[in-house]
Amino acid sequence: MNAPLPLPASPAPAIVGTLAVRRFGAGRPLVLLHGGSGSHTHWIANIDRLAQGFEVVALDLPGYGDAPRPASRDPETYIGSLAEDLAAAMADAGPFGLVGFSFGGTLAAALAARLPGSQVSALTLLGPGGFGVPEGRRLPIVPTPSAAQDPAGHRAAVAQNLGAFMMSRVPAVDEAVVDLHSANIARQRFDSRVxxxxxxxxxxxxxxxxxxxxxxxxxxxxxxxxxxxxxxxxRAVQPDAEIHILPGAGHFVQYEVPDAVAALIETFHHQAFSNRVPS
Known part of the structure; x- marks a missing residue:
């Protein structure tokens, strides 16, 4: 696939507690939570389209991107603080849609379970974690040399690792996704695996x-x-869940098949929000 266009002119983030908050577009609010070793740029291929119909609220989570370090590395404290900061960031927004990718999907489910029932209008999870330690999983991850000391080796390793666990293929070393992932891992200050x-x-x-x-x-x-x-x-705990398995994509599904993912999110959240509001 061709590399997506860069993000639309990105506003400087507002810092709310330990969140870095960026807003794009106008309409019903849609909050995006990125994955581990990530930032709001995990949504680089989706923000522009989604912002045509929503106010997209793209977060850098505590310890990632431009967000401050979390006050604690304890999982429940991290989630509790995140819930408070998200409530503050969305205090005047009314009901909002919540979308989480990978680590962000695990967090989005935890937040939707914690926040008042009237606050989250609908929940979308993309490749969520939170299923426990995957016994028997073997991923061909290679060590990543320093970008300063070995730029070529660094890019080759980042590309190889993207193909090992994020994407359906190993990207070329000169693809934009290599720069995106390299920049994100350089700014990671929290271990999402906990x-x-x-x-x-x-x-x-x-x-x-x-x-x-x-x-x-x-x-x-x-x-x-x-x-x-x-x-x-x-399905065992949410029999009515709308589940989609998209061909041609790996874990980084919203990057590899962005139009298909954006269309699913748009339709689902517009419908869910409309169902809450009397006509």
Whole structure:
């Protein structure tokens, strides 16, 4: 696939507690949570389109991107602080849609379970974590040399690792996604695995009462034993969940098939919001 266009002119973030908050477009609010080793740029291929119909609120989570370090590395403290900061950032917004990718999907489910039922209009998870430690998963990750000391080796390793766990293919070393991921890992100051490898997602989803949509890339290599197995676990606690498994994409599904993902999110959140509001 061709590299997506750069983000539209990105506003400087507002710092709310330990969140860096950027807003794009106008309309019903849609909050985007990125994955581990990421930032709001995990949505680089989606923000422009989604901002045509929503006010997109793209976050850098605590310890990532431009956000401050979290006050604590304890998972429940991290989530509790995030819930408070998100409530403050969205205090005047009314009901909002919540979309989380990977680590951000684990967090989005936890937030939807914690926040008042009237606050989250609908929840979308893309390749969420939170299914526990994946026993038997083997990913061909290679060590990443310093970008300053070995620029070529660094780019080659980043590209290889993107193909090992994020994408359905190994990108070329000169692709924009290599720059995106390299910049994000350089600014990571929190280990997402303490949350995303916990066995918590289905328990949190059992306490969620808003409409739920879950999207996976069919070639998501992080899903062990399979995408279908994880979809079944979600369906067991949320029988009415809208589940999509998209061909031709890996874990980074919103980057690899951006139009398909954006269309699903748009339709689902517009419909869910409309169903809440009397005509």
């Amino acid at each position: 949350i995303s490898l916990a066995d918590r997602l289905t328990g949190d989803l059992a306490r969620v009462h808003c409409p739920l949509q879950v999207i996976w890339g069919a070639k998501d290599q992080l899903c062990v034993p399979s995408v279908a197995h994880r979809a079944g676990l979600v």
